[in-house]
Amino acid sequence: MGTFSAAIIPTERYQDAHLDLDFQHKTARLDLAPMRLTRKEYDLLALLVQNAGEIVTREALLMRVWGYSTQIKTRTLDVHIRRLRKKLGDYADQYIETIFGIGYRFQPYRPPRLFRVASDLVSVGA
Amino acid sequence: MGTFSAAIIPTERYQDAHLDLDFQHKTARLDLAPMRLTRKEYDLLALLVQNAGEIVTREALLMRVWGYSTQIKTRTLDVHIRRLRKKLGDYADQYIETIFGIGYRFQPYRPPRLFRVASDLVSVGA
DNA sequence: GAGGAGTTGTAAAAGTTTTGTAAAAGGTGT
DNA sequence: ACACCTTTTACAAAACTTTTACAACTCCTC
Numbered sequence: 001m002g003t004f005s006a007a008i009i010p011t012e013r014y015q016d017a018h019l020d021l022d023f024q025h026k027t028a029r030l031d032l033a034p035m036r037l038t039r040k041e042y043d044l045l046a047l048l049v050q051n052a053g054e055i056v057t058r059e060a061l062l063m064r065v066w067g068y069s070t071q072i073k074t075r076t077l078d079v080h081i082r083r084l085r086k087k088l089g090d091y092a093d094q095y096i097e098t099i100f101g102i103g104y105r106f107q108p109y110r111p112p113r114l115f116r117v118a119s120d121l122v123s124v125g126a
Numbered sequence: 127m128g129t130f131s132a133a134i135i136p137t138e139r140y141q142d143a144h145l146d147l148d149f150q151h152k153t154a155r156l157d158l159a160p161m162r163l164t165r166k167e168y169d170l171l172a173l174l175v176q177n178a179g180e181i182v183t184r185e186a187l188l189m190r191v192w193g194y195s196t197q198i199k200t201r202t203l204d205v206h207i208r209r210l211r212k213k214l215g216d217y218a219d220q221y222i223e224t225i226f227g228i229g230y231r232f233q234p235y236r237p238p239r240l241f242r243v244a245s246d247l248v249s250v251g252a
Numbered sequence: 253g254a255g256g257a258g259t260t261g262t263a264a265a266a267g268t269t270t271t272g273t274a275a276a277a278g279g280t281g282t
Numbered sequence: 283a284c285a286c287c288t289t290t291t292a293c294a295a296a297a298c299t300t301t302t303a304c305a306a307c308t309c310c311t312c
Contacts, residue, residue, distance in 0.1 A: 038298055040298080074302080078261060078262085079299085081260095098261090100260075167287095200289065201292095204272060205273085207271090208273070224270095227297090227298085
């Protein structure tokens with residue numbers, strides 16, 4: 001019987017209607033076109049995407065992308081977020097959300113609904 | 127049943143609209159004209175071509191073409207890449223891509239499509 | 253709802269690292 | 283010795299990252 005490496009690696013890819021990250025090859029595509037991300041930009045996006053839907057604190061981002069323990073007084077992170085947003089073009093607002101005083105959150109693409117469904121009526125959390 | 131040597135040797139040739147590598151005879155042609163490559167130039171090109179579409183790290187190139195373990199501080203690789211590019215003429219940009227901080231990638235020639243096809247519409251992987 | 257402290261956004265400059273290039277030096281085989 | 287190939291060197295250019303300085307924004311309190 002064959003071996004399935006896919007079973008070993010947890011998630012090796014993120015994919016939605018517009019964005020496509022390949023964590024193995026460290027590449028990203030936006031509407032099929034390769035996004036030309038620098039290493040830091042990719043690391044940043046990847047970390048956010050891997051925690052899609054959840055807030056990632058500035059601390060965590062600095063820690064895991066930069067290796068800084070803490071105490072940053074420069075705008076390095078913000079500058080990188082900015083460039084990421086730029087490369088995400090019109091989708092930037094939809095994908096990357098600023099959580100004031102805490103960090104950022106990547107929000108996976110939600111296809112627009114054509115019809116109202118029951119879950120639209122309950123007041124949702126978060 | 128007969129034996130098919132083709133089944134043993136993975137690919138013994140690369141061919142696209144402009145470039146043609148014969149891995150058996152270690153020769154290359156560009157638009158039918160033989161490219162006069164030196165051994166190192168050929169080895170380098172062959173390795174890249176055999177990994178067409180994928181990044182080959184500097185390390186891997188140095189390792190497999192030069193046999194260096196690691197730790198190179200000279201520009202040997204770059205110089206060879208340069209001469210290769212020169213010999214690829216106008217196609218150089220299209221074929222050999224620099225992946226900053228990582229290595230190089232040979233990108234196979236993609237003929238321009240004249241008409242849209244079904245596969246353009248589905249969101250594809252890779 | 254105005255003011256203020258603190259946080260994030262932005263543009264540009266400065267800094268760092270990596271790659272490209274030209275020329276010279278070093279080898280190799282005939 | 284000659285022709286050819288490869289490596290080294292030294293520097294230029296390009297790509298990427300960080301810093302700086304300030305503007306804009308958010309949240310909180312009065």
